[in-house]
Amino acid sequence: MDLRKILHSVFGYETFRPPQDEVMASVVQGQDVLVLMPTGGGKSLCYQIPAIARRGVGVVISPLIALMEDQVTALRQAGVKAAFLNSTLDRAEADHVEEQLLRGDLDLLYVAPERLMTARFLSLLERASVALFAIDEAHCVSQWGHDFRPEYIQLAILAERFPGIPRIALTATADEITRREIIERLRLGNARVFISSFDRPNIHYRLAQRRSPREQLLRFIREEHPGEAGIVYCMTRKRVEATAEWLAEQGVTALPYHAGLPAETRQSNQARFRNEEGVVVVATIAFGMGIDKPDVRFVAHLNLPKSLEAYYQETGRAGRDGLPADAWMVYGLDDVITLRQMLESSETDDAHKRVERHKLEAMLAFCEQTDCRRRSLLGYFGEQRDEPCGNCDSCLEPPETWDATVPAQKALSVIHRTEQRFGVNYLIDVLLGKEDERIRRFGHDRQSTFGIGSELTGTEWRGLFRQLIARGYIAVDVQGHGSLQLTENCRPVLRGEEKLLLRKERKPTRKRSRTEKPATRFTDESDRRLWAALRERRRELAAEQGVPPYVVFHDATLVEMVTERPTDRKELFEIQGVGEKKIEAYGEAFLKVIRQHLAAEIDT
Template sequence: MTSPEDAAVSPGSAAAPESTPQADDAVRVLRRVFGYDSFRQGQREIIDHVVAGGDALVLMPTGGGKSLCYQIPALVREGTGVVVSPLIALMQDQVDAVTALGVRAGFLNSTQEWEERRRVEAAFLAGELDLLYVAPERLRTAATLDLLARGAISLFAIDEAHCVSQWGHDFRPDYLALSALQQRWPEVPRVALTATATEATRAEIASRLGLERARHFVAGFDRPNIQYRIAPKKEPRRQLLKLLRTEHPDDAGIVYCLTRASVEKTAAFLAENGVEALPYHAGLDARTRAAHQARFLREDGLVMVATIAFGMGIDKPDVRFVAHLDLPKSIEGYYQETGRAGRDGLPSTAWMVYGLQDVVQHRRMIDASEGGEEHRRRLGAHLDAMLALCETVECRRVHLLDYFGQRSEPCGNCDTCLTPQQTWDGTVAAQKFLSAVFRLRRERGQSFGAGHVIDILLGRRTEKVAQHGHASLTVFGVGTELNESEWRSVVRQLLARGLLAVQGEHNTLALTEASGEVLARRRQVPLRRDPERAARAESAARAAGSGGAGGARRSAAADLPEEAAQVFERLRAWRGATAREQGVPAYMIFHDATLRQIAVELPSSLAALGGVSGVGESKLAKYGRQILDVLGPGEPGDEDGGVQDTLGF
């Protein structure tokens, strides 16, 4: 397995419990059940700590192997591991995924019929489950708490723990009740896991879940296989279509839009242009959402166009791109959403288009949001951090990781590294624009949006300019050194830096306290120069990265030798047919990374196949002979390769 950076232990965290004989079983379970020879860096320390009975707060990037940090301790310790997950629509797939490994698992949520729920409860009480997935709202009911009290629990795993943070990007009120687990089961270890949390959010998670004394494990946030790119928004749907046609034809991906209407229009646009795409948002009925989600998980090459209601807990490893057509509300949300690409470690793209209207819309939404001044201040801080990422001229990965408190060097695999950005002294331009806004308000008592102010600066005698007599303003026509697109870039960056404000339902512009510093010539305003053509930067990025993670050709077989690539495609075809026959996602059979290794190594016996990363005993027994048949004749007399009938843990 590819290893992320070492897990770090936060200062002041409780010391790890001493190693126990049980902890030594973890490696055997890793090999036998999951098919891996060694842990990723950081995993073993977490697993040993939880196996020994310690509480833990785990931050590990999406695709970093968080689930093993509670699955293996649950298999090693006595009793059933109870996993708290908000993903009701995905619980069946979560259970199917571990069941395919030979793990005994079930779930309890509101979608089940009475008879199925009773069957799962009986299995739990009989000690016949290794893992039990439970929706957080179930733990607020006396019936569920009484059920758990009558069984043997090995640990509590609280997945997507950022949901407990009221200032995070996906707050769920039901998570607030989970602090009761500590009071009712003080001897049962608890592990809270998330992929996204700043130091402040982490402290809030620990406080709300009663994990102040838990040991904190903070793995590196970097996802080096993901190329981050942000382009000026012009014709977003056509920009997206170009990305899919030139870099990701027939790839699975997720496109995020801010509104339901935009989701519907974008999905329809892609479908009309030959891209198989489905919409997903809260306005669709539950059956349609479930059907679209199931298709996305089970079919290759499907594009899901969605609001942020979609995606949390999606374990599909071969999502090759995540695209944002609208600006996310926070870096935490952006990181969580882009992290759904490339869970298998193969090259993937995080692509976004961003423009003036995004800034205007978000500023207006914050001003109109419910809650007090402190709430709006926090929302504004989140947006400011997101805008700073968009406007940076430095490495985007460095900026992104710095937000989470991780220092790094320029990556060489983001748009600002591949196509270095230029800056220019925009102080005079900023003064001209701010002066125009000031004069409209001071001299005329009027306020307008960006488009009209730009018309004034460009000296355009439009109908609105004539109607209000704005050609007589001293700023009329003083901005002809820039074109309209360049002025819009100026306005966007002034808004991003808090040098301009948006007011009212008509999105009119107003000055801020900081505007005065610019007008009084006490503050310089360096600005980021947008590329003349976004396509030029994208082409350069693709050309520069064609041999690595940034390459335009990003399929899982792209860098394999020709013969191995052909074998890989045969294996994928077998996997697809097997998945359809069983009615499960293809990745539950084997991940692409496992098929790639098989295609390269060409194991000729079950014993050799069992040494491939990702081939555990259960999958070897179930699929081993079929794979050898796809590869060709095996060695005579090798009928079982030493495969055991039971997992034996």
């Protein structure tokens, strides 16, 4: 079957994005493949279309129930015979899916790795006609990764039990170490490897120092994303709940999500996020992997992620539809100290700690750098970019640097003079000459470093200490007391042999990306009315079927309807994301809205 015809007739797209066509051709021909492609880059089509084209069922190994349900719902809307097997099905429902599998009535079947590895299910697959195996989120196989899942290691058995069936492993986040591990553990030594650009040009990266995080977040949502869907990540469950509650009190539709909530609450909040528009979820990192919601307009971090892989994956949940989106983060000194402590006090072996230390240092360097953030992020994944992106805070508002050599010497000296036994707040009090009973008791008011730091404010000193820790001049006490200690790296600075230029602390100003306005905010009043009418019709149709609105049509498809204003089926079929099945199901409903809008314009 012609792959391009399936792309257009089923999924409503005219052309493949490189290297989708090469990936699909390899799989259709029976080759194993490893695909690294950014979130929103079209990974799913790389196995969905070959599964439709080849004889038999495509078996998709997916780690999360949410992903299965989202993708199966969307596939059925497009007319594809798809199903999933997971714990949400009762015995009768599961039996029905298994019967469909054996009869050859399915194009795609989604299953969790735990179920796949059971002797019963493997035996079932041997009796079925299998077109391919797709191993989604393949980075879960890596013990060095941020999302390791032990059951993924067992998936190598597919190469033994089903040697003639092609396997396609897919991930959006894998550095060189993780790629090698995927190939080794999944026995993909002969696989063709496709590495797409990791760039997500529609995402605007912005980082700032944390001052009043709730107020900073609220201002960002109100000014730039009112009524739009977003995800806010926090480090702790307590902060998740407090932030969600506070945002709700300020009029934002905000819901908490973390592993400590009752299962019913988590399911309910996740369902609202999927099915309603404009919902903000405040979550720990337990939320998000596998969420297929394309219209998340922002991802915000109130704490520093542990690695650039985690940051890239989490921010990649924004703007999957290709429309402008924001990756916004505030962070502070306490994040740096906490992550250092967690790393050094963990019970993992030294080799693992070295890898994790490298990952954290790369994350900290990304935060404190003064040049293009996108260029640095892509460079971490081995992709070189010569020109600055023009769509991050460093490009749009280049940071100032300052000669921090003398203040840094003072900061390092006060650590030394206080015997490397105290935390940052105490050290700042000594530098500022604060009258404090504790300082007098330890005799630090008589040290030469007492009161020598009046040229900076407490906030500026905190920023300096944060950057010194990030650069490895200062270490954090591994015993959990938070005291700061000098490292060998600081000697050239203390001796005056190294000039230290640091990013200047400043209050960030509001600065959007090079896209002047988000594509979903129209300047023309007529466009705004049509956009609202199309969204309302989509909401009604989705509610009638009990599916998320984006399953009917993505925002990007509605945006194109607003700009192109098709008035018949032929014109509607030219809109991206409108396939034959959706023409039948929804064509007249949306054409009616457009025709009525055009008629009203003529009348006025």
